[in-house]
Amino acid sequence: MNCKQLCALLDELPVPEWSPGQLDRAEEHARECPDCGVMLRREKEWTMQWQAAPDPEVPAMLVDSVMAQVAARHQSGAAPGEMAASAIKPTRAGGNGQAWAAIIGLAIGLGAYLFQLSTGQLGLEIISSAFPQWRGELASLGATELVPLVVVAGMAVFLLGFISLFAFDAPTSEGPDINSVD
Amino acid sequence: MDVEADGSAGPEVNTAVLATLKGNTEAYARVVERYQQRLFALALMTVRDRAGAEDVAQEAFVRAYTYLHRYDRRRPFYPWLATIAVRLGREWLRGGGREVSLEGSDIPVESRLGATTDLLGDLINDHRSRHLWQSVVALPRGERMAVLFYYRQEMRLVEVAEVLGVSTGTVKTLLYRARKKLRRAVADQVGGNTPDEETENEL
Numbered sequence: 503m504n505c506k507q508l509c510a511l512l513d514e515l516p517v518p519e520w521s522p523g524q525l526d527r528a529e530e531h532a533r534e535c536p537d538c539g540v541m542l543r544r545e546k547e548w549t550m551q552w553q554a555a556p557d558p559e560v561p562a563m564l565v566d567s568v569m570a571q572v573a574a575r576h577q578s579g580a581a582p583g584e585m586a587a588s589a590i591k592p593t594r595a596g597g598n599g600q601a602w603a604a605i606i607g608l609a610i611g612l613g614a615y616l617f618q619l620s621t622g623q624l625g626l627e628i629i630s631s632a633f634p635q636w637r638g639e640l641a642s643l644g645a646t647e648l649v650p651l652v653v654v655a656g657m658a659v660f661l662l663g664f665i666s667l668f669a670f671d672a673p674t675s676e677g678p679d680i681n682s683v684d
Numbered sequence: 685m686d687v688e689a690d691g692s693a694g695p696e697v698n699t700a701v702l703a704t705l706k707g708n709t710e711a712y713a714r715v716v717e718r719y720q721q722r723l724f725a726l727a728l729m730t731v732r733d734r735a736g737a738e739d740v741a742q743e744a745f746v747r748a749y750t751y752l753h754r755y756d757r758r759r760p761f762y763p764w765l766a767t768i769a770v771r772l773g774r775e776w777l778r779g780g781g782r783e784v785s786l787e788g789s790d791i792p793v794e795s796r797l798g799a800t801t802d803l804l805g806d807l808i809n810d811h812r813s814r815h816l817w818q819s820v821v822a823l824p825r826g827e828r829m830a831v832l833f834y835y836r837q838e839m840r841l842v843e844v845a846e847v848l849g850v851s852t853g854t855v856k857t858l859l860y861r862a863r864k865k866l867r868r869a870v871a872d873q874v875g876g877n878t879p880d881e882e883t884e885n886e887l
Contacts, residue, residue, distance in 0.1 A: 512863070513860050513863075513864070514856070514860065515856065516834060516835070516859055516863070519841070544867070545863075545867070548816075548866065548867070549835060551812070551813075551816060552816050552820075552831075552835050552836065553835055553836065555812075555813035555816050555817065556813055557721045557722070557724075557725045557836075558724065558725055558728055558817070560720050560721050560724045561724070561738050564716070564720050564724065564738065564741060564742060565713060565716050565717055565720060567742050568716050568742055568745040568746060568749075569709070569710075569712070569713050569716065571742070571746045572709050572712055572745075572746065572749050573709055575746075575749070575750070576707075576709045
């Protein structure tokens, strides 16, 4: 190991994460290089000092305050699990899905409209060829009647999604999940 | 250490949690007593305000009690509790807008650390330890949290990543940046450049 490699290792990983082999090679180099020796020693010293430094003093009444609140909740007649159900706050979980549905609906509607503007009757012919069983119905509708229907449907999906974002929040718990920290 | 070799909470914590879930609220006091010091330090490092830290720590314990049925007893208890505290700390900061005051300041610029110096002066008597805490408390929040969790609270990189909601690679980066600043802070205290800075200059 050389000076550059030791610096890179010090930057890359905390000393406690080093493998025994990495530590041996670093110490071997540090014995030959005074600068790196000081650097490695200080890093270890800082780690040990920081680990050994006393924690800030805890407020004297913390346990009592917590337990008073816990007792009050317990006296209200609920065990932890039951309490959680009543402590649930409505959140907008599921809102993302509704928003995406709304956006996709609008995109389909607008896309169909723009497609029709650019291709005219061609759009209708493409749909007819993709769904030959609807050929008769599509022919009787005509392009100018079909496209507004698609646009209106898209707008309706968008509006429903938008309204549901605010009116029908899915009640999910705000309880802690270690795998989903905000 | 309160964590068993398999990573689960220790038997004492598990027993207390189980008793609490069965309705023995007094058992929960053992959990609070066990973790109050660590959690208060975490809250203090998150919000950098003594009264705020007390509120956050207290609320975190109460929330943990409320949602205790969701705790997976095969896993360590503290990272789960710390996740709650970190989230509450963020909410507290968002509510009070206090994060801007010291965030990203260089270390240690005493004039910019007046509030922090007073804060830790009350809570830590030993001068040397206080300087170490001051150096860390002046780091940006991510780095501060990563250093605290990793070096002080004996959490593994993967646990730190879970609590902070980031990847282990990000935790390594946070620790790298923090160590670099802290080396400089230690050197400032001693006087002169850090050896690695001198080496970097030479390279």
